[in-house]
Amino acid sequence: MTGGAGVPAVALRRVLLKLLRLVAVLLVVGTLVFLGMELLPGGPAEAMLGVSATPESVAALNHQLGLDQPLLERYASWVGGLLQGDLGQSFRTGQDVSAIVATRLPVTLELVIAGQIVALGLALPLAMVSAARRGTVVDRGISMMVFSVLSTPHFVIGVVLIWLLSVNLGWLPATGYTPLSDGIWPYLSGMIMPAVALAAAPFAQYQRVLRADLIETNSQSFMLVARAKGISPMRSAFRHGLRPSLLGLSTVIGITIGTSIGSSVVVESLFGLPGLGAQLVNAVQARDYPEVQGIVLVVAASFVVINAIVDALYTVIDPRLRQRRPTRQEAVTR
Template sequence: MMLTVAARVGRSLLVVLLVSFAVVALMSLAPGSVAAVILGEDATPQAIAALNAQLGLDQPFWAQYLDWLGNAARGDLGTSPITNQPVTEAIAERLPVTLQLAVMALLIALVVAVLLAVASAVRPASPLDRSINVVSSLLLSVPAFIAGPVLIYLFALQLGWFPVIGWSDVGEGLGGNLRGALLPAISIALIEIAAFQRVLREDLIGTLREDFVGAARAKGMGPAYVMFRHALRPSSMSLITLAGINLGRLMGGTVIVESLFLLPGLGQLLTTSIVSRDLIMVQGVVVFIAVLYVLINTVVDLSYRLIDPRVRKAATA
């Protein structure tokens, strides 16, 4: 068991190191420099070179990376040369917005997908099942950057149910916060609904053919009880794996949605930092998202024993 955990931690650290190194390498290939952004268009080459030297940006990218890595190992992700704000402080300010969007989108997707998958699995190949499959196919073809403007036009501009752009903190009122977060969360959740529904539908159809489900039916248990008490839990392993992976991906995938709705989250912070060539901020945000992604996947792996009794039996055998 300890060897398995150690191997998993080692792989996770390797992923984080590769991600952070790739960010530095890619940013070093981009034209321009943060010194030119700070000094403005009228800056002389000598002034830009002097500021680059002061910031340590005149060193090779591998030297910059090793210096950053040593500080990051001590919990210091650096300070933005553009805003003079510590990276950890900027992440802490923006994280609640991105986290709320990702969690809301995931919950919406799970609830809707479970209901659709159960309706489909009860009678496979029925008209209802085929209709749901058509809807899921349509949702899979609509990315967030298309769904977002459509939802804004229909529900914000035409119906006026939600604000067009902007964000309201929870401290200013829960109702206003949810109104501002619901449309962005739905635009992210649409494609996840389709993916979750398809995965759970296939697993449910297979589980409903198992002997223990037949035995439950033979005992006179109702269809709803059999579905939600006996079939749904063991059919949820693939769904929970996918949901866990997608939660980590959603944390880093809200860039477009936050830009569309002008939301002050990690996605918008990452976008503005890339434009201004703020390498320290970009690297810190990307590494934070990578660490979060790895942690979520580890929790998902460990949750299998709680979800499916067959895994517990295999582990103790």
Template structure:
């Protein structure tokens, strides 16, 4: 098991280094000049001012020099200062991360509570009406765009009934109840698409698991349907579902960008939209790199969890 985890950790480090290169080059490939954005309309006509701005932020250096200077700072936990606000990027990110994490956590809870039960029911009632309803819900969840769902929910629950706020955010430390009320609608928007993926994977994995010999053996022993489905079928099917959950982190991050704009939530997504609009390179690089780090770390944790759920991985890792 130790050898297996060490291989995974080494692969994660290599992936992170490659991700840092891609993030840096991708950000600098964006059209536009941050110096022009900072100088404004009047200053854009002043070559000396533009040169001073580029020199101050290191924009006049060759890309390799800029990259290694940025990477050396990042390793020390310093992401530089925002070109737009002159505030430390670390402070700006630290202020927004808890907001997006809360949104992502509630979305994940909703997706799991909806996706797994419906997927299990569709699998054990394969070919019957619960299966058809589950497939219809899956297709709908995957097909409907987040912004459309968000606008519909705002219209129904905020405008027509007035039971939930249409936008904004309240910190949990200020008012837990209002925090939950403000996050319900955006969490549902993000959770719908993820629940559809979980539903499909749970059904597919459960159908395959329920046809295995050990399931027929459990049924022959006279175990209850609940015991066979949950203790034997679902437990083994969760291996696939766990892997899918790790891979869907990128979907949550991408979906939060749109969702936070719709509901005016001051999170990670809104931060990167504002940064792209003003060509704020340090902020864009920090957000993109931290998103990649989160994706890599979560998938590494999924690998660790996989070894817990699947003893064969531990055995193979120990033998390697």
């Protein structure tokens, strides 16, 4: 027996485990956010009524919002709604949190995707040049530039870009978002600086990881044979060394995309983009518990789903990973 019938069962088991992991992560994250919001000073009623609020008006609004109920009761009600796909309603507007997320999420995804394109577009060629010119002045210059970018926060890079490209040169608008339906250039002009600011840290991480993996790959026998045939270092790195070196990079990409969704909070606020990050800042300031919990859950779910997709892509990048080790029963049968 070859145990071929067991392969779908193993795959199904892995999918179920990933789904259970997703549910567990969302439950833990949601619980931490739920309890964390309770520890913040003040509350939604005080934030909504302002400084002129009286104790009676605060108590009345808390009763209207259901915040005067015991903590465990409110938590059980929130979990019950979450299991039914209900993220609740915003305290401020009364709008469904799911609708708010559906409106704001596309802008954040556009920003994250644009940032990843910029980061990878810069990191791949610079990593190959550094690996091919290891130890030279070019390699040291690229490494110094990469470390400088890595040590600079997003908001500093964003402020510098606004000062240079908007204030001094007037090439791009400082803030604002234009939908793609209003034209390609108006859309791109509003996304270039936010994408570059968000791509700074991922670019530096990708370049460092890929450079290290390419250097290790270049020492393999098949790369030595390619260079012995007269293939240039850059061409051999692109044709033969890049794909085997992408496993480490793909892992970092999966983690970085998830963190980039969180990092978009600063970038969206700085450039005035109507994404999830800017909405989360407003919700925290207003103590809008359902909005904060819903947005954080979406970010956490995105992080887990993206990393699951990256795990599935490992076998596409390196076909050798498709080989499954036989179980003890299969080994004995064979």
